[in-house]
Amino acid sequence: MDKVTVRQLAADAEYFADKEVTVNGWIRNNRDQKSFGFIALNDGTHFNTIQIVYEKDFLPYYEQVAAMRVGSAISATGKLVLTPEARQPFEIKASEVRLEGDSPSDYPIQPKRHSREFLREVAHLRPRTNLFNAVFRVRSLLAFAIHKFFQEKGFIYLHSPIITANDAEGAGELFRVTTLDPKESPLTDNGSVDYSSDFFGKKTNLTVSGQLEAEIFALAFKDVYTFGPTFRAENSNTPRHAAEFWMIEPEIAFADLNDNMDLAEEMVRYLINYLLEEAETEMDFFNQFVDKGLKERLQNIVGSEFARISYTEAIGKLKKAGQKFEYPVEWGKDLQTEHERCLTEKIYKKPVFVTGYPRDIKAFYMRVNDDQKTVAAMDLLVPVVGEIIGGSQREERTEVLEESMAHFNINRDDLWWYMELRKYGGVKHAGFGLGFERMLMYLTGVGNIRDVIPFPRTVSSCEF
RNA sequence: UCCUCAGUAGCUCAACGGCAGAGCGACCGGCUGUUAACCGGUAGGUUGCAGGUUCGAAUCCUGCCUGGGGAGCCA
CATH class of the missing domain: 3.30.930.10 (Bira Bifunctional Protein; Domain 2)
Known part of the structure; x- marks a missing residue:
């Protein structure tokens, strides 16, 4: 079971067809039905997500996979199947789906439209x-x-x-660069800050x-x-x-x-x-x-x-x-x-x-x-x-x-x-x-x- | 810095002086191939903060804070 990236798969899907592969990434969306479900997984290496198909008949812990939430980090292993007739060119039929890092239901990035203004406030998650x-x-x-x-x-x-x-x-306007204490900067005779005692011996700033x-x-x-x-x-x-x-x-x-x-x-x-x-x-x-x-x-x-x-x-x-x-x-x-x-x-x-x-x-x-x-x-x-x-x-x-x-x-x-x-x-x-x-x-x-x-x-x- | 608009559920918004609502998301259930699925249900609120007007304020007034847009400065 080779660890691969979605970028590698996208570059040469034919080569990986019907081989067992493992991908690691974050869940963008998870839709389960009675006996099977789909995870849209993004591994960061490619813009597109990869679809992980999981079925009750093959996974004894099906319910646990169905309960995996958006934002969670997982590792998924299974056979790469080419699906030329579907919206995505290939998908993985899962033989194993492991939760690596859970994400509670208050994860701010949900599968819905978000405004840019909101996403700026969560700049640690917006990537x-x-x-x-x-x-x-x-x-x-x-x-x-x-x-x-x-x-x-x-x-x-x-x-x-x-x-x-x-x-x-x-x-x-310049950003001043100094190691002087703003409260106790040394002063010259005429009362202005004496930069000759600053780190560089003169007034400095960012370029x-x-x-x-x-x-x-x-x-x-x-x-x-x-x-x-x-x-x-x-x-x-x-x-x-x-x-x-x-x-x-x-x-x-x-x-x-x-x-x-x-x-x-x-x-x-x-x-x-x-x-x-x-x-x-x-x-x-x-x-x-x-x-x-x-x-x-x-x-x-x-x-x-x-x-x-x-x-x-x-x-x-x-x-x-x-x-x-x-x-x-x-x-x-x-x-x-x-x-x-x-x-x-x-x-x-x-x-x-x-x-x-x-x-x-x-x-x-x-x-x-x-x-x-x-x-x-x-x-x-x-x-x-x-x-x-x-x-x-x-x-x-x-x-x-x-x-x-x-x-x-x-x-x-x-x-x-x-x-x-x-x-x-x-x-x-x-x-x-x-x-x-x-x-x-x-x-x-x-x-x-x-x-x-x-x-x-x-x-x-x-x-x- | 100036002008202008906005701030209400996790998000996007409605209610505009008289019971605080919807969609999305979340959660629970259903569904044999879904594609930001679909169908049914549940929970979710100090209406940015502080003051004022009023019998009564999300709604009107004042101040502050935060964000968007426009202008200036520039890349």
Whole structure:
């Protein structure tokens, strides 16, 4: 009696046909009748459950099996029978069913529909549901696909630091990292906290981006990427924001904004293809129960070029769109969510790169265009989710960078090493940040970031 | 942080100033192939918390807490 997984059985049912096998898993549903019953068992290795058929004539302890409850862990042994005419391709005729771990009748995950909100409160049990089984398997596959994509292209994977002392980037509110006692922190003469006696001898925080470090490596390895956790202490209360999320940040040297967009587009297309191939069962499930048009939309994307327009063009198109906006469309102001949705969902109906934003609404490190008013920035906007990628060509000209830093009130002494990158063999380079969870939302159709993170951390919420 | 909606049985909701209900789930029973089965029955409640108005509050008012959605910030 070989221990097998449902994944193994699904991969080669013919081979296992009529052989005795043992599977271990958790009961999703148990229906008994007078002299036989059916257990739907999920062993975690496959989205689908396997049906265990048990009969009174073969099991002296039939009533005990019939009484096994949803959520219980069991071990079932029996002959694998191919059932091509039934809804499931095969099932197990049980010769033995052993209870490994009981589950009382107050088990919260019952065979019925549950709301996402409720399941968030039982995040320790929700991985045992169809939706979260699919989401987290796809999450794992997507992470792998990202590494595969970049590794195949020869990119170096950089572990950028999680704890950092630079807060010069202005990408958001920071989580402080300290070993000082909050009640008895040492103070300086002017009454502020004296960080020189803190663990690192200076003020430190959790990273909001690995970009600046990625630039260092890009100017040594040419093509690099980071993929790690990122922390923002923003008081954001939306379905698209979390305090802890994962980000992918490629950085490429000897490259400009167009190379950057080419890379982003190739990557998105690669990831979609990968999931459509490697997670067919899960993608079908999302398409059927989460977002009806998902697969068609993704397949369209694979087959068509992304739109690429300048910010200035976008403003023009929006003005001519004939749609009433709550916030007026005006050159110089950032695009509002409603504007982005109009572009992706109404005008283009596909992902759109918007480039050349006004300098004042973007970051200091972005390369200033010849018009002096705009920078070589690019955002990739997708329907529903909105911005999933933000990137730019970096300012490689020392004088211009210094001027920008002054303009944005950034202390260049803190970023002395960043300046030296320009001084020693500086070259044009570019990169972008991809929100891993936002990509996951886009690819699964799941509308809330809290449902694609195993244990989400959001404002006033850090359970599990 | 702002705006908005909601909180009633394990879950999803109804009752909207006058006896707290349904569906699903659970439990018990029935059913010879079920597919989140089907049929019959049983149990299950401090109506988020604190105060107020009223003869009477799940229902109206105030505050707080929690959750959803929208906006901003962004990925």
